[in-house]
Amino acid sequence: MNNSELNSRRVSATPRGVGVMCDFYAERAENATLWDIEGREFIDFAAGIAVLNTGHRHPRLVDAIERQLKSFTHTAYQIVPYESYVSLAEKINQRVPINGPCKTAFFTTGAEAVENAIKIARSYTGRPGVIAFGGGFHGRTYMTMALTGKVAPYKHGFGPFPGSIFHARFPDELNGVSTQDAMKSLEYLFKADIDPKQVAAIILEPVQGEGGFNIAPDDFMTALRALCDQHGILLIADEVQAGFARTGKMFAMEHYPDVRVDLMTMAKSLAGGMPLSAVSGRAEVMDAPGAGGLGGTYAGNPLAVAAAHAVIDVIEEEKLCERAQRLGHELTDVLALAKRDNAAITDIRSRGSMVAVEFIDPLTGNPSAEITRLIQKKALEAGLLLLICGTYGNVIRFLYPLTIPDEQFRKALQILTCVLTNI
Known part of the structure; x- marks a missing residue:
């Protein structure tokens, strides 16, 4: 062959x-x-x-997966839970740059994490609207395609998409889009498309991945946090690509020490090649959905959870x-x-x-x-x-x-x- x-x-x-x-x-x-x-x-x-x-x-990941493989491969956490899921949530809660008590739920893919972050935000706020940014990438499912700010190849021939999704401009110095321009585009959305009191969340990548590694300026992140606080909007950081040491910190949001988001999504390097994603957030926000409102058959698979424990240890020890x-x-x-x-x-x-x-x-x-x-x-x-x-x-x-x-x-x-x- x-x-x-x-x-x-x-x-x-x-x-x-x-x-x-x-x-x-x-x-x-x-x-x-x-x-x-x-x-x-x-x-x-x-x-x-x-x-x-x-x-x-990585030898540490191989060893962790092999040891878990000898114990059990699947129970569905919502049916029969296991300690490794709980201890991984505790480990992440200690490390995410979010103010106050945190909670974490595990899923399978980055898109699934983003969808669940939107579900949680809508449940907590009782509002429908979500704002994302041009150039952002959040996944290939219908909700995440709607959030993604790039048409080709992700949206061609797949519409219509879910409603109450809006896009603002992302700062891009090279192409003449300043923080002020980006914030004005949000103000225009509030005038032309949706009342800010109907917006559940604003979601962005601190460093856009598919969009070209465009970095959110410090003053933009500060202005976004102030805008969200003014209108009772949750701020969501999509760290699916930027997380787990890629930017020189465990999470990209650590580069903005004066800004704290309400929810974070993560996946990709979380489990070093095993399918695992997560949503972390303020405890009161994460607890908004009722029992059974979150989950999935493979969400928090024990083999992937074992790998994620090893990933965090490797990042810190090495x-x-x-x-x-x-x-x-x-x-x-x-x-x-x-x-x-x-x-x-x-x-x-x-x-x-x-x-x-x-x-x-x-x-x-x-x-x-x-x-x-x-x-x-x-x-x-x-x-x-x-x-x-x-x-x-x-x-x-x-x-x-x-x-x-x-x-x-x-x-x-x-x-x-x-x-x-x-x-």
């Missing part, structure tokens, strides 16, 4: 709607390295879309927050040098190891998805796996495991430098 044969089988057996980026198939992986079924080796700077902050098959900051600085230094000689690079954005570089056509100044795809292609040919994002598909994001060996990281930077200086 080779990649070409398997690709033909995939096309015949699976629908085109499940888009696949690579034309090769994984056979095994270790930390930051992937091997395909033909034996080729790749440095993984995608990490399963920010899922593997602790790397592929000081991955500090390592994320150091690796992020090394990468941005390399990108800054490349920018001097590559007129296509228009912006470099970073928060810890949540790093992105944006490309334009030097002749027109317009966003260039073509140049971005070419860079991704050349890097892949050299053995480096990169992901593209951004509203215009002109941003490369870097999501390497934070456990990547230094020597391998620097080899990846050499590949990246070579590609960027020869485009």
Whole structure:
């Protein structure tokens, strides 16, 4: 069996709607390295879309899953509960940057966490409206598609979407959208579309993922918190991609020490490759839904919960927050040098190891998805796996495991430098 044969089988057996980026198939992986079924080796700077902050098959996670596998694999927590779910909730409650007593509920996917955060907010406030932001990504279910602020490819042909969902502008200095502009767009929504007293929640990513790693400015977060307090609106941070040491702190909201949200969603690197998500929030808010209003058959699966315990231990014991900051600085230094000689690079954005570089056509100044795809292609040919994002598909994001060996990281930077200086 080779990649070409398997690709033909995939096309015949699976629908085109499940888009696949690579034309090769994984056979095994270790930390930051992937091997395909033909034996080729790749440095993984995608990490399963920010899922593997602790790397592929970290020994601590493998051991935790194996030990749980020998005990039991499923009971449905709502039927027969287990201690590991409770102790993981306690562990997260101690760490989330939320004021006062906190509670946490577990689910399976990031979209499921976001949907449940909206359910909780509506239950607590008794209001229907939810405001999200252009460029934000919150999932592929109907509610989360409605919240997502990007049409292609996520919304094409799938409407209509749930009502009482509105979008405001997200600050974007590169494209001339200031914090003041963003706040004015919220004020306009309140004048034209929905009474603020009918808004249950405002949801945002502190660092937009799919939108291009756009970082929410400090003054924007402060203004949002004040606006929510003024109108009795809950503020929700979607940390599905930014959480668990990626930004140099356990959670991205820790970069805003004077701002505390009411609810947080998390998934991806929470369980290091096992399907687990969570909603954490102020205890009184989390307790708004009645018994049975939250849950799911696989919500808080014991194998995934065991992995999550190990993930948190690894992050703290191996000081991955500090390592994320150091690796992020090394990468941005390399990108800054490349920018001097590559007129296509228009912006470099970073928060810890949540790093992105944006490309334009030097002749027109317009966003260039073509140049971005070419860079991704050349890097892949050299053995480096990169992901593209951004509203215009002109941003490369870097999501390497934070456990990547230094020597391998620097080899990846050499590949990246070579590609960027020869485009």
